Amino acid sequence: MPYDLITTLLNFPGFQVSDIRTEDRSAFRMVFVTIESLEGTHRCGECGKTGLPGYDSHLQEVRHLMWWQSFTVVRFRRYRVRCPDCGIRTEALGFVDLRGPRVTKPLLGLVYELCKVMTHKAVGILQGLHRGTVREIDKAMMEKVQSERSLEGITVLGFDEIAVGKGQTYWTMISALEGPRGPELLNIVEGRKEKSLQPFWTWFGKDRARLITHGVMDMWTPFRKSLRTHCPTAQVIFDKFHVIRHLLDAVNEVRKQEFKRLGDRMKGVLAGKKFVLLSRRSNLKREGRKALEELLLVSPRLLKAHFLKETFGHLWEYRSRIWAMKFFRKWVASLKWSRMEPLKRFAVMVEEHLDGILSYCEKKVPLGYVESTNQKAKNVIRRAYGYRDDRFKKLKIIQACTPWMNEFQPWSHDP
Numbered sequence: 001m002p003y004d005l006i007t008t009l010l011n012f013p014g015f016q017v018s019d020i021r022t023e024d025r026s027a028f029r030m031v032f033v034t035i036e037s038l039e040g041t042h043r044c045g046e047c048g049k050t051g052l053p054g055y056d057s058h059l060q061e062v063r064h065l066m067w068w069q070s071f072t073v074v075r076f077r078r079y080r081v082r083c084p085d086c087g088i089r090t091e092a093l094g095f096v097d098l099r100g101p102r103v104t105k106p107l108l109g110l111v112y113e114l115c116k117v118m119t120h121k122a123v124g125i126l127q128g129l130h131r132g133t134v135r136e137i138d139k140a141m142m143e144k145v146q147s148e149r150s151l152e153g154i155t156v157l158g159f160d161e162i163a164v165g166k167g168q169t170y171w172t173m174i175s176a177l178e179g180p181r182g183p184e185l186l187n188i189v190e191g192r193k194e195k196s197l198q199p200f201w202t203w204f205g206k207d208r209a210r211l212i213t214h215g216v217m218d219m220w221t222p223f224r225k226s227l228r229t230h231c232p233t234a235q236v237i238f239d240k241f242h243v244i245r246h247l248l249d250a251v252n253e254v255r256k257q258e259f260k261r262l263g264d265r266m267k268g269v270l271a272g273k274k275f276v277l278l279s280r281r282s283n284l285k286r287e288g289r290k291a292l293e294e295l296l297l298v299s300p301r302l303l304k305a306h307f308l309k310e311t312f313g314h315l316w317e318y319r320s321r322i323w324a325m326k327f328f329r330k331w332v333a334s335l336k337w338s339r340m341e342p343l344k345r346f347a348v349m350v351e352e353h354l355d356g357i358l359s360y361c362e363k364k365v366p367l368g369y370v371e372s373t374n375q376k377a378k379n380v381i382r383r384a385y386g387y388r389d390d391r392f393k394k395l396k397i398i399q400a401c402t403p404w405m406n407e408f409q410p411w412s413h414d415p
C-alpha cells in the first residue's frame with residue numbers, strides 16, 4: 001500500500017489511508033486525508049453492539065491535528081447501522097465522538113490542553129478553529145474530566161465561599177485537603193446555606209462521606225451543620241486563612257475609626273494605607289514599610305492593632321493545645337485597656353470557636369492550599385472569559401484549583 005507509513009502515523013485502528021491531497025482554501029493550505037475502514041461491519045453508536053452491517057452512509061470531514069503547519073482534514077464514510085436494539089443509529093468510531101464539533105479526538109485533547117495555557121482566541125488562531133468551537137471543546141472536555149474523576153480515599157474536606165458577580169451571590173467550593181491525589185478542588189455549589197450543600201453530598205456519596213475525619217471551614221454555622229449531618233464523626237477545624245480574614249476586617253475597622261477620629265489633620269498620612277496596614281510586614285517592600293512606619297507613628301492605636309495582627313498568626317505554630325491556649329489568653333489580655341471594639345469582637349468570636357481553631361494543633365491541614373484556592377478562584381471569576389456561562393466558570397475554577405487537572409500535558413492524550 002502506498003500510504004502504509006501515513007496509516008501508521010495517523011494511527012486510527014481499523015482504518016487505512018487511501019488518498020492524500022492538498023487544497024488551498026482561504027489563504028491556508030489544507031491537507032485532505034481520505035481513510036477507509038478495514039472491517040466490513042460497524043458498531044452501534046447508542047449501545048456499542050458490534051458486527052452490524054452498514055445501513056447507509058455519507059462522506060464526513062473532520063479536522064485533525066496539524067501536519068507540517070497545514071490544517072488537516074480527515075475524510076471518511078460515516079455509516080448508520082440498523083441495530084436490533086436501538087433502531088437506525090450512527091456508528092461509533094474510535095477517533096471521533098458521536099456528537100459535538102467536527103474534530104478528531106486527538107485534536108479535542110490538544111485543544112483542551114492548549115486552553116490551560118492560552119486564551120480561547122489564541123488557540124482558535126493557532127488551530128484554525130472558531131473561538132466558539134474552542135470554547136465548546138474546552139467546556140466539554142472539562143465536563144468529561146470532572147465526571148470521570150475519582151473520589152476515593154478522601155479523608156479531609158475543606159469548605160470555602162466565594163463572592164461571584166455583584167451583590168450578595170455566593171458559591172461554596174468544596175475541596176479535598178487530604179487524599180490520594182493531594183489537595184484538589186472537588187466541586188462548587190451555588191449558595192452558602194446548609195441546603196445549598198445538599199447537591200454536593202448527593203454527588204460525593206454517602207459511603208465516602210462516612211470516611212471523612214475532618215472538615216476545614218470558616219466560622220460559618222451552615223457549613224458546620226452540614227458537615228455534622230453528613231459526616232457525624234468528623235471533627236471541625238476552623239482554618240487560619242478564614243480566621244485571619246476576620247482579624248483583618250477588624251483591623252480595618254479600627255483604621256476607619258482612626259480615620260474619623262483624627263479627621264482632616266492627619267488625612268494625608270492615613271489615606272490610602274489600607275494595604276500596608278493589612279499586609280504582613282515581612283511581605284512589604286521598602287516603600288511600603290516606610291509608609292507603614294509613618295502611619296503607626298501618628299496613631300498609637302493603629303500601632304497596637306498592627307502589632308496584635310502581626311503576632312496572632314503564632315497561634316498556628318503550637319503543637320499543644322495548652323500552649324496555644326496560653327498564647328491566646330495573653331493576646332486577649334493585651335486588648336483589655338485598648339478601646340478597640342472591633343478587635344474585642346473578633347476575640348469573642350475566636351473564643352467561641354476556640355476548640356475548632358485549636359484542632360489544628362493535632363491535625364495539620366494544608367493551610368496554603370485553602371488560601372491559594374480562594375485567590376485562584378477570584379482570578380478566574382475576574383477574567384470570566386467574557387462569558388456569562390456559570391457552569392463554564394465553575395469548571396474553570398475546579399480545573400485551576402486542582403493541580404493534576406491543571407497540569408499542561410499536550411502529549412498525554414491517546415489517539
Ligand SMILES: [Zn+2]
Nearest residue numbers: 044047083086
Ligand atoms: Zn444499539
